[in-house]
Structures are given as structure tokens and as C-alpha cells.
Amino acid sequence: GNSVTQMEGPVTLSEEAFLTINCTYTATGYPSLFWYVQYPGEGLQLLLKATKADDKGSNKGFEATYRKETTSFHLEKGSVQVSDSAVYFCALSIGDTGNQFYFGTGTSLTVIP
Amino acid sequence: NAGVTQTPKFQVLKTGQSMTLQCAQDMNHEYMSWYRQDPGMGLRLIHYSVGAGITDQGEVPNGYNVSRSTTEDFPLRLLSAAPSQTSVYFCASSYSQGAWNTEAFFGQGTRLTVV
Numbered sequence: 001g002n003s004v005t006q007m008e009g010p011v012t013l014s015e016e017a018f019l020t021i022n023c024t025y026t027a028t029g030y031p032s033l034f035w036y037v038q039y040p041g042e043g044l045q046l047l048l049k050a051t052k053a054d055d056k057g058s059n060k061g062f063e064a065t066y067r068k069e070t071t072s073f074h075l076e077k078g079s080v081q082v083s084d085s086a087v088y089f090c091a092l093s094i095g096d097t098g099n100q101f102y103f104g105t106g107t108s109l110t111v112i113p
Numbered sequence: 114n115a116g117v118t119q120t121p122k123f124q125v126l127k128t129g130q131s132m133t134l135q136c137a138q139d140m141n142h143e144y145m146s147w148y149r150q151d152p153g154m155g156l157r158l159i160h161y162s163v164g165a166g167i168t169d170q171g172e173v174p175n176g177y178n179v180s181r182s183t184t185e186d187f188p189l190r191l192l193s194a195a196p197s198q199t200s201v202y203f204c205a206s207s208y209s210q211g212a213w214n215t216e217a218f219f220g221q222g223t224r225l226t227v228v
Contacts, residue, residue: 004155034216043117043203043219044156089155093207093217100146100171101205101217105155 002027006090006104013080013111021075021107023064023090031092033057033066033073038087038106047075047088080111115139119204119220126194126227134189134223136204144207145187146171146217147179149200156203162187194227201225 007022025031032051036044048057053068062077073090090104120135138145146161158171162181176198178190187206191198201224205217 036219043221044205044217045219046216049216100158100161101148101156101207103148103155103157105153 002031002092002094002100002102004090004092004102004104006088007107008105010108010110013109015082015111015113016079017111019075019077019080019084019109021088021090021109023073023075023104025071025073025090025092025102027071027092027094029094031094033064034091034093034101035062035064035073035075036089036091036103038089040086044089080109082111082113085109085111117204117206117218117220119202119223121223122221124223124225126191126225128194128196128227130194132191132194134191134202134204134225136187136189136220137185138187138204138206138218139185140206140208140218141184142206142208142218143184144209145181146205146207147177147187147189148203148205149173149198150203150222151200159189159202191225196227199225199227 004025034049035047037047038044048059050057050066056065064075087106087108089106093101117138147159148156157173160179162168201222204220207217
């Protein structure tokens, strides 16, 4: 079936530290991959995406590369800020299933000054 | 352009009551979905629709009904609320782009408590 496994949190980092949140997936078809971010009390917002193997998605200093050989889509940022504190969700969608999305359990990140 | 709008934002129900969570989108997206978010479980798909008049069940459909009479609206009905339905509910919309999928656009959520 289709599923996403991501690193469990919570994660606490000091400002300017390097961030990695691991995400691996299984898919019956050829998925598109996404990272969403959820700030307290809000809905999910798209952070970045990749639609085919070796694509790199990037936004606001965050990056993730679609690795088909390792079925992974790890999220990285070189220098986190306090404003990056949020919950991060890895997700995939399969095009021929009504555009259904499958989400990981989320990783809570807290950045301290 | 409002995007995806959910109402209400908060709701408290008694066990056995019924209610409808409203969702509307103004982006002319063909796909709409309902998810519930529970601690440690991420988002789980309840029901989804690939167009007006077409709906299907997701991973956790029991206790919920949906309909899609227009492209814009996708209400979620709780038939007889149970404490296990206490959760945060998100509506999302998206569209296909050739062979690839676009991202899902989410509403702000409805926090439902069943007592």
C-alpha cells in the first residue's frame, strides 16, 4: 500500500543549528512528494514539493530531494530560526487515486534562541 | 480569493447529536477531501471527491457522510457523534496537472469535541 514514515519528535534545536527530518515512503504507483508545515492553531501549508525522481524542492531555506532508490524525501535546513518552530508533515500523493494524500505522523520542531 | 473556507472553527457536541461541517473552495478545484488529525497519527483521510456528484471512502469513513452537489462545496456530516470523533478536521482541495499531482490546499480546521 501507500504510506509515509517520518522521524518522530519532538525535536529541539538551538537557533542556527542544522536541521534534518527523515522521511521514507512506500507507494504502489509513482508518487509526488510533499512537505507541509503547520504553525500553532493553523491549517497545513505547503512548504515544498517534488514530482519526479532526483527533483529537489526548496523554499525558505528548506530543501528535500526525491530519492527513488532509497524511497526517501528528507527535509533539511542549514540554519534554523525561532520562526521555524512548527510541526512538519511529509506526504505523498498518487495521481490515479483521486489525488489522495498520505501523511506521516508529523514532527514537532522547537527552535530556542 | 479566499481559498478553502471551513466553518465552524470550534464546536462542542453531546454524544448522539448530529452536525455538518462546512467546506467551500473558490479555486474551481476538482478534488476535495476531508481529513482528521489526531495526536501521534498524522492526518487520516475520511472521504474524498473527484468531482461534483462523485464521492468515495478514505481510510476512516465510519460515522461520517459526505456529498458533493457542486464543485465548490463538500460538507461532512456526523450522523451520531461519539467521543472517538473528538478531533481536528481539515478540508482540502487540489487539482490534477497532467500526469502529476498538485499540492493540496487546506482550510484552517474545525476543532470538534464530543462530550
